[in-house]
Amino acid sequence: xxxxxxxxxxxxxxxxxxxxxxxxxxxxxxxxxxxxxxxxxxxxxxxxxxxxxxxxxxxxxxxxxxxxxxxxxxxxxxxxxxxxxxxxxxxxxxxxxxxxxxxxxxxxxxxxxxxxxxxxxxxxxxxxxxxxxxxxxxxxxxxxxxxxxxxxxxxxxxxxxxxxxxxxxxxxxxxxxxxxxxxxxxxxxxxxxxxxxxxxxxxxxxxxxxxxxxxxxxxxxxxxxx
Numbered sequence: 001x002x003x004x005x006x007x008x009x010x011x012x013x014x015x016x017x018x019x020x021x022x023x024x025x026x027x028x029x030x031x032x033x034x035x036x037x038x039x040x041x042x043x044x045x046x047x048x049x050x051x052x053x054x055x056x057x058x059x060x061x062x063x064x065x066x067x068x069x070x071x072x073x074x075x076x077x078x079x080x081x082x083x084x085x086x087x088x089x090x091x092x093x094x095x096x097x098x099x100x101x102x103x104x105x106x107x108x109x110x111x112x113x114x115x116x117x118x119x120x121x122x123x124x125x126x127x128x129x130x131x132x133x134x135x136x137x138x139x140x141x142x143x144x145x146x147x148x149x150x151x152x153x154x155x156x157x158x159x160x161x162x163x164x165x166x167x168x169x170x171x172x173x174x175x176x177x178x179x180x181x182x183x184x185x186x187x188x189x190x191x192x193x194x195x196x197x198x199x200x201x202x203x204x205x206x207x208x209x210x211x212x213x214x215x216x217x218x219x220x221x222x223x224x225x226x
Contacts, residue, residue: 045113045221045222046113046219046220046221046222047110047111047112047113047219047220047221048110048217048218048219048220049108049109049110049217049218050215050216050217050218051084051086051087051106051108051215051216051217052083052084052087052088052213052214052215052216052217053082053083053087053215054124054214054215055081055088055214056124056172056214057079057088057090057126057172057212057214058079058080058081058083058088059079061126061172061214062172063124063172063173063174064171064172064173065126065171065172066164066169066170066171067090067126067127067169067170067171067172068167068168068169068170069090076089076090076091076094077089077090077212078090084106086104086105086106086213087213087214087215087216088212088213088214089212089213090126090127090170090210090211090212091127091209091210091211091212092104092125092196092210092211092212092213093196093198093209093210102197102198103195103196103197103198104195104196104213105193105194105195105196106193106194106216107191107192107193107194108191108192108193108194108216108218109190109191110190110191110218110220111190112187112188112189112190112220113220113221113222114222115222115223116184116185116187116188116220116221116222116223117184117221117222117223117224118178118179118184118220118221118223119178119179119184119187119218119219119220119221120176120177120178120179120218120219121176121177121179121194121216121217121218122174122175122176122177122216122217122218122219123174123175123176123177123213123214123215123216123217124172124173124174124213124214124215125158125160125172125173125175125211125212125213125214126160126170126171126172126211126212126213126214127160127161127170127171127210127211127212128142128155128158128160128161128211129158129159129160129161129162130142130155130156130158140198140199140200140201140209141198141199141201142154142155142196142197142198142199142209142211143196143197143199144177144194144195144196145194145195145196145197146179146183146186146192146193146194146195147186147192147193148193148195149183149186151177151179151180151183152180154177155177157175158173158175160172160173160211170210170211170212172214187220192218194216
């Protein structure tokens with residue numbers, strides 16, 4: 001019996017000795033340290049609303065497509081199919097009476113993120129050439145307003161009209177218009193009204209212009225969205 005008790009005691013002592021010498025256990029004892037900081041997770045979101053249907057004016061027109069209307073570029077064309085009234089119509093500022101209204105207005109409604117960091121408009125249009133006298137020598141300026149406040153120079157860089165082989169032709173292209181930081185608070189209520197105005201810049205000279213709008217898409221993003 002004494003021999004058995006001695007053997008059991010010896011085994012327990014050896015287990016204790018080797019357990020203390022376990023390198024893995026030693027590392028655990030020496031390097032607990034402070035808890036590692038948790039990396040914060042940020043929820044980001046964007047809200048998008050589209051007016052129009054991205055169908056290339058109902059004709060499948062792609063970027064760079066040139067439209068030449070025999071007899072002059074003021075001939076009204078209507079490519080709508082269940083589209084908003086201001087889209088798929090050439091010229092875009094034609095009233096039901098056929099007269100030029102020189103004004104386009106529509107409202108976009110969306111669900112805004114809790115905080116707004118950026119916003120932009122994405123459009124496909126045909127025939128916009130802003131502030132250029134070659135448009136029937138009229139020197140017009142197309143201005144864009146959001147809830148009554150102008151987005152400065154919105155269309156200044158857009159060139160969709162040119163004379164090719166003696167023919168004035170309108171071109172299709174897509175582009176973005178960034179909404180300035182100063183106007184972002186207007187988006188907080190989830191609704192904006194956009195207004196396009198064709199402005200006469202030469203006193204006493206009638207303004208002429210004609211263009212078409214395929215669609216207008218608004219994207220509103222939280223500050224950390226990319």
